[in-house]
Amino acid sequence: MVTTRNTRGDVVAAAGRLFAERGYHGTSMRDLGKELGLLGSSLYSHVESKQDLLVDVVGEGARLFEASAAMATEHDGSAAELLAALIRGHVEVVLDNRDIVRTFLNEARMLDSEHRERVIEARDHYEKAFRRVLQAGAADGSFRREVDPKTDTIFVLSVLNAVERWYDPVGELDRPALVSAITEFALRGLT
Amino acid sequence: MVTTRNTRGDVVAAAGRLFAERGYHGTSMRDLGKELGLLGSSLYSHVESKQDLLVDVVGEGARLFEASAAMATEHDGSAAELLAALIRGHVEVVLDNRDIVRTFLNEARMLDSEHRERVIEARDHYEKAFRRVLQAGAADGSFRREVDPKTDTIFVLSVLNAVERWYDPVGELDRPALVSAITEFALRGLT
DNA sequence: GGTGGACAAACAAACGTTCGTTTGTTTAGA
DNA sequence: TCTAAACAAACGAACGTTTGTTTGTCCACC
Numbered sequence: 001m002v003t004t005r006n007t008r009g010d011v012v013a014a015a016g017r018l019f020a021e022r023g024y025h026g027t028s029m030r031d032l033g034k035e036l037g038l039l040g041s042s043l044y045s046h047v048e049s050k051q052d053l054l055v056d057v058v059g060e061g062a063r064l065f066e067a068s069a070a071m072a073t074e075h076d077g078s079a080a081e082l083l084a085a086l087i088r089g090h091v092e093v094v095l096d097n098r099d100i101v102r103t104f105l106n107e108a109r110m111l112d113s114e115h116r117e118r119v120i121e122a123r124d125h126y127e128k129a130f131r132r133v134l135q136a137g138a139a140d141g142s143f144r145r146e147v148d149p150k151t152d153t154i155f156v157l158s159v160l161n162a163v164e165r166w167y168d169p170v171g172e173l174d175r176p177a178l179v180s181a182i183t184e185f186a187l188r189g190l191t
Numbered sequence: 192m193v194t195t196r197n198t199r200g201d202v203v204a205a206a207g208r209l210f211a212e213r214g215y216h217g218t219s220m221r222d223l224g225k226e227l228g229l230l231g232s233s234l235y236s237h238v239e240s241k242q243d244l245l246v247d248v249v250g251e252g253a254r255l256f257e258a259s260a261a262m263a264t265e266h267d268g269s270a271a272e273l274l275a276a277l278i279r280g281h282v283e284v285v286l287d288n289r290d291i292v293r294t295f296l297n298e299a300r301m302l303d304s305e306h307r308e309r310v311i312e313a314r315d316h317y318e319k320a321f322r323r324v325l326q327a328g329a330a331d332g333s334f335r336r337e338v339d340p341k342t343d344t345i346f347v348l349s350v351l352n353a354v355e356r357w358y359d360p361v362g363e364l365d366r367p368a369l370v371s372a373i374t375e376f377a378l379r380g381l382t
Numbered sequence: 383g384g385t386g387g388a389c390a391a392a393c394a395a396a397c398g399t400t401c402g403t404t405t406g407t408t409t410a411g412a
Numbered sequence: 413t414c415t416a417a418a419c420a421a422a423c424g425a426a427c428g429t430t431t432g433t434t435t436g437t438c439c440a441c442c
Contacts, residue, residue: 005387006387006388023214024214025214026215026301028432029431029433030430038389039389040432041389041390041432041435042387042389044432044433044434049433050432050433106297148372151364151372152372152376154353155372157353158349158353159349159350161349162348162349166345181339181346185346186380188379188380189376189377189379189380191379196406196407196421197421221396221397221398229421229422230423232399232400232422232423232425233421233424235399235400236421237420240399
């Protein structure tokens with residue numbers, strides 16, 4: 001058996017896994033050590049504190065969503081096309097990084113107020129990408145005029161963020177089918 | 192100052208509040224005691240264990256949703272009417288019992304496997320009420336034929352369950368406006 | 383031969399819970 | 413109506429364990 005030494009990245013990845021599964025407060029440093037074949041105390045060779053790990057995992061979640069929104073909106077297209085791109089990007093981030101996303105969505109509130117504040121700002125910024133598209137679609141008539149960008153963005157993001165909670169990657173619904181089901185549902189809700 | 196003695200109900204209610212705010216593992220029995228002006232140890236006059244409190248709170252959440260679905264579907268009506276009634280009921284349960292609902296939605300996974308199993312069953316049963324209505328609507332043509340009751344039910348419930356996370360009862364959107372916004376979004380997504 | 387990863391022991395604090403006791407409030411009988 | 417028994421709620425100390433973290437030492441690899 002080939003045993004490689006662990007890097008900080010390994011520790012953060014394992015933390016994401018356990019925080020997603022058991023929650024931040026439900027995971028001890030010894031649990032986390034065991035996950036990596038280490039003692040709990042050995043983690044402090046890689047990390048300054050437990051809180052530090054949460055900051056890293058949640059920060060990476062924020063970064064992923066941010067990058068996805070930037071990618072989806074850098075080219076131009078109709079409101080429907082842009083929304084479809086945002087939705088596809090979001091689903092891909094969720095499914096390619098389930099543990100990080102679960103931790104980002106459910107455990108960010110365990111951060112100290114300073115870091116929590118930053119996460120809220122990142123979320124607001126991400127939300128704005130959706131809101132702008134809905135706004136544009138309502139203005140140019142490709143969506144219903146009565147679409148309320150603020151509220152309807154929340155509805156779309158509600159569906160997207162819930163994916164982590166129920167989607168089974170080995171179930172009947174494959175990834176493209178999931179993306180198009182959500183896209184269709186959202187677009188019909190808006191047009 | 193009139194100081195009344197605490198009942199088991201008071202303890203469960205306070206537990207719901209703190210579990211919702213800080214999570215189950217983020218709440219200690221001493222925290223909970225402080226919330227009620229008691230010592231942590233005094234709680235054991237009312238309750239057998241901390242786990243017991245979570246069982247009670249989550250159980251009440253399950254009961255509330257179940258009762259709401261029963262109420263909404265006991266009279267008959269069109270699929271759209273029934274869905275609207277289910278949606279209104281759900282929103283009312285969420286807004287009238289935020290702490291219980293938050294704990295039900297976010298902390299049920301901290302239950303031991305036996306109780307967790309029961310919660311999953313209760314959720315499945317509740318979900319079926321929605322699914323039956325979507326099925327009926329797709330069958331009688333009041334919804335689109337291509338509506339997939341399973342997936343689309345999840346989408347509607349995603350929007351409903353997220354309400355707890357963002358809705359501000361003192362914000363611009365009042366309760367009837369919230370209900371009709373969700374109902375409209377859902378019905379458009381399905382028709 | 384220095385550096386960084388891991389160990390092992392130890393720390394104080396906090397954890398859930400138990401225990402025997404005290405307190406305050408009902409209840410029943412005289 | 414007064415009293416005494418019964419009861420439930422709360423206390424406060426203590427329990428054994430687990431928590432996050434610190435420290436000093438060792439070993440393997442550049």
